[in-house]
Amino acid sequence: MKCKLSNESRVDKVGNGILRSIRRTKQRFACSCIALAVLCFAVSAFAGGEPLFDLNEVADGVYIALARLKHGVISNAAVIMLEDSVLVVDTHSRPSTAYSLIDQIKTVTDKPVRYVVNTHFHADHFRGNAAYLQSYPQGLEIISSEAARQSILNRGLPRIKADISRQNKQIESLKRELADTTDPGRRDELKQNISQTEQYLEELKDMLPAVPTMTFEKSLTLYSKDRVIQLLFLGRAHTDNDIIVYLPKEKILVTGDLLHAWVPYIADCYPYEWIHALEALEKFEFDKIISGHGDVIQGKEMIILWRNYLTDLMAQVAELHGQGASLQEIKQKVDLLEYEPHMGLDEAGTGLRAALDSHIQKAYRVITGDQ
Numbered sequence: 001m002k003c004k005l006s007n008e009s010r011v012d013k014v015g016n017g018i019l020r021s022i023r024r025t026k027q028r029f030a031c032s033c034i035a036l037a038v039l040c041f042a043v044s045a046f047a048g049g050e051p052l053f054d055l056n057e058v059a060d061g062v063y064i065a066l067a068r069l070k071h072g073v074i075s076n077a078a079v080i081m082l083e084d085s086v087l088v089v090d091t092h093s094r095p096s097t098a099y100s101l102i103d104q105i106k107t108v109t110d111k112p113v114r115y116v117v118n119t120h121f122h123a124d125h126f127r128g129n130a131a132y133l134q135s136y137p138q139g140l141e142i143i144s145s146e147a148a149r150q151s152i153l154n155r156g157l158p159r160i161k162a163d164i165s166r167q168n169k170q171i172e173s174l175k176r177e178l179a180d181t182t183d184p185g186r187r188d189e190l191k192q193n194i195s196q197t198e199q200y201l202e203e204l205k206d207m208l209p210a211v212p213t214m215t216f217e218k219s220l221t222l223y224s225k226d227r228v229i230q231l232l233f234l235g236r237a238h239t240d241n242d243i244i245v246y247l248p249k250e251k252i253l254v255t256g257d258l259l260h261a262w263v264p265y266i267a268d269c270y271p272y273e274w275i276h277a278l279e280a281l282e283k284f285e286f287d288k289i290i291s292g293h294g295d296v297i298q299g300k301e302m303i304i305l306w307r308n309y310l311t312d313l314m315a316q317v318a319e320l321h322g323q324g325a326s327l328q329e330i331k332q333k334v335d336l337l338e339y340e341p342h343m344g345l346d347e348a349g350t351g352l353r354a355a356l357d358s359h360i361q362k363a364y365r366v367i368t369g370d371q
């Protein structure tokens with residue numbers, strides 16, 4: 001397959017490793033991504049041998065690996081057949097989940113995975129990289145924006161250590177609750193949660209970085225027989241390093257968390273630039289979107305919804321701040337719940353309502369500069 005790299009594209013071979021991650025949360029969380037993922041409690045990536053994904057073909061040779069939430073897997077992948085290999089977009093929170101998907105990919109093709117793409121630096125999109133390196137040690141390339149690679153090194157890896165600390169505290173908390181609980185059903189649930197969290201913690205302790213080996217600044221185009229795959233940076237958005245994957249012939253977009261079917265997660269975002277990135281996304285000619293979370297998206301309504309929501313969020317917070325309102329007062333006065341019915345729910349059944357406080361705080365920080 002030919003690669004066409006633009007701007008300051010580069011190839012940089014770096015270390016392999018084994019990563020790990022997360023799972024569901026007992027506490028509410030409004031979205032996916034690293035910051036949420038670390039709140040979750042662990043679930044076996046193999047779920048008793050059951051597949052963790054629904055591998056659904058959305059175009060000839062293009063699949064969504066749709067996370068089966070009941071197994072605690074929250075993030076999707078895209079699996080794209082090439083002439084003599086396979087390209088996978090995003091690798092979930094832990095290698096064991098990625099190994100599980102690799103097994104499923106083998107049910108539809110004998111071709112090896114040659115390319116892995118990380119859409120951005122959040123844990124649930126890159127921590128499974130090592131599974132692909134271990135499974136396909138010959139010639140595998142892990143591709144991301146250069147900014148994503150830097151963020152994985154500078155922020156993604158420290159967050160693994162922070163995650164270990166969080167999981168230890170979570171286990172202590174669960175054990176305290178178990179000691180105070182007499183209800184047999186709840187006790188069984190707590191015991192299972194403790195076991196799963198301990199299992200995840202062990203994975204985390206062994207986790208070593210597997211960072212991108214090939215990066216680009218603005219765009220990278222891959223050619224494979226009749227397939228053209230464009231990797232594009234549309235500007236800072238959900239993070240400072242998101243890319244999308246576009247298949248112009250098949251009219252498929254893979255958007256990571258720049259757009260997905262759940263409530264947006266905005267802790268690491270650049271809201272005003274994200275609005276522009278969504279405007280750019282809206283201009284693509286596409287039939288279907290494989291996103292980081294939730295089922296296939298069709299049409300442009302979700303793009304417009306997110307754009308309008310972010311615009312409204314920033315405008316309302318700015319207006320109220322301009323009137324002298326405190327953050328607490330702004331939280332009471334902001335009126336955005338009209339968007340809730342149109343946004344999806346995450347695996348915990350959580351909608352916009354649960355995320356709104358954090359969204360307002362982020363908007364307030366951006367507008368005021370207060371941290």
Ligand SMILES: [Zn+2]
Pocket residue numbers: 032033034120122238257265
């Ligand atoms: Zn994310």
